[in-house]
Amino acid sequence: MIEMRQDPTTRTWILVGHTGGDPGRREAPDGCPFCPGREAETPPAVAVIPGPDGAWRVRAFPDKMPVFQVEGDLGREGEGLYDRMRNVGAHEVVVETPEHATTLAGLAVEDVARVLQMFRQRIQDLKKDLRFRYVQVFKNQGSQAGSVISHAHSHLVATPVIPRRLEAELRWSKRHFDLKERCLYCDILRQELEQGTRLVERQADFVAFCPFAPRFAYEVWVFPVVHGHRFEDLDDPALAGLAAVLKSVLQRVERKVSDYHLVLHTAPNEKSPPVWGQPWESLHDDFHWHIEVLPRQAEVARLHREEEFYVNPVAPEEAARQLRETRIG
Ligand SMILES: [Zn+2]
Ligand SMILES: [Zn+2]
Ligand SMILES: [Zn+2]
Numbered sequence: 001m002i003e004m005r006q007d008p009t010t011r012t013w014i015l016v017g018h019t020g021g022d023p024g025r026r027e028a029p030d031g032c033p034f035c036p037g038r039e040a041e042t043p044p045a046v047a048v049i050p051g052p053d054g055a056w057r058v059r060a061f062p063d064k065m066p067v068f069q070v071e072g073d074l075g076r077e078g079e080g081l082y083d084r085m086r087n088v089g090a091h092e093v094v095v096e097t098p099e100h101a102t103t104l105a106g107l108a109v110e111d112v113a114r115v116l117q118m119f120r121q122r123i124q125d126l127k128k129d130l131r132f133r134y135v136q137v138f139k140n141q142g143s144q145a146g147s148v149i150s151h152a153h154s155h156l157v158a159t160p161v162i163p164r165r166l167e168a169e170l171r172w173s174k175r176h177f178d179l180k181e182r183c184l185y186c187d188i189l190r191q192e193l194e195q196g197t198r199l200v201e202r203q204a205d206f207v208a209f210c211p212f213a214p215r216f217a218y219e220v221w222v223f224p225v226v227h228g229h230r231f232e233d234l235d236d237p238a239l240a241g242l243a244a245v246l247k248s249v250l251q252r253v254e255r256k257v258s259d260y261h262l263v264l265h266t267a268p269n270e271k272s273p274p275v276w277g278q279p280w281e282s283l284h285d286d287f288h289w290h291i292e293v294l295p296r297q298a299e300v301a302r303l304h305r306e307e308e309f310y311v312n313p314v315a316p317e318e319a320a321r322q323l324r325e326t327r328i329g
Pocket of ligand 3 (some may be wrong): 169265290292
């Protein structure tokens with residue numbers, strides 16, 4: 001049982017409680033539940049993308065131990081000045097390939113494109129649910145990045161709130177647009193292309209570069225050159241172009257570090273209620289979707305899960321009780 005509580009001082013939503021089960025024991029002792037032939041060990045698929053032979057190449061299903069639950073209303077309520085709500089959302093796993101021992105970077109470009117098609121399809125579908133303000137797509141590769149099952153997969157999490165980092169991006173890109181009537185990200189791209197010193201690669205309609213102020217060593221951002229606020233609007237040829245750049249960028253990153261997070265930042269659900277005032281009026285012009293690749297190395301210990309959602313298994317009431325009962329002196 002998990003609930004969401006908002007820290008009023010930072011407006012950060014925290015997930016308090018247990019998902020049930022031990023997340024450290026998700027891989028079956030006798031092998032991998034994501035391999036072909038073992039589909040019965042995961043919940044039934046919500047979507048599959050087949051290869052030319054008809055067998056699945058990409059498979060999406062609800063997470064067995066979801067941090068968010070799809071049923072019910074938000075149940076928003078106050079407790080004095082505090083706000084809480086139920087952890088309504090959707091949490092899905094996308095198995096990226098039937099092959100056990102490969103990484104996303106090791107897949108053929110057309111198979112990377114199939115993974116991106118699955119992201120597009122699931123985002124479009126989840127955004128039909130007006131309870132969900134945002135659909136987060138992310139991937140944790142390697143144990144440093146928090147992945148337990150080694151078989152290549154990613155996560156989709158639809159949430160009633162906007163992740164904190166994305167909210168910051170939305171806020172500052174809107175402010176830039178209000179001041180200059182230009183997209184902040186288009187301006188960044190223009191400067192990066194002009195300066196060239198941080199460019200990693202440019203292919204067709206996409207550019208990959210290391211950001212000016214990266215959080216991690218070898219951090220890379222991938223942007224479409226032509227302005228667009230929603231990843232899920234890309235057509236198949238555009239996804240194929242993105243797949244080629246992404247594969248190449250990930251191959252480069254993997255030469256440096258084996259473990260990384262990959263996060264897709266697309267526009268929030270414009271059909272859901274706005275967060276501040278009329279925030280979506282210029283969203284189409286002020287936000288620019290992109291992918292962030294965030295390599296992880298051993299020395300960075302901060303828990304990074306579901307992009308800025310921290311899972312706290314101990315409720316503060318329980319923590320306080322234990323602290324009160326702790327013998328000291
Ligand atoms: Zn496997
Ligand atoms: Zn732009
Ligand atoms: Zn971003």
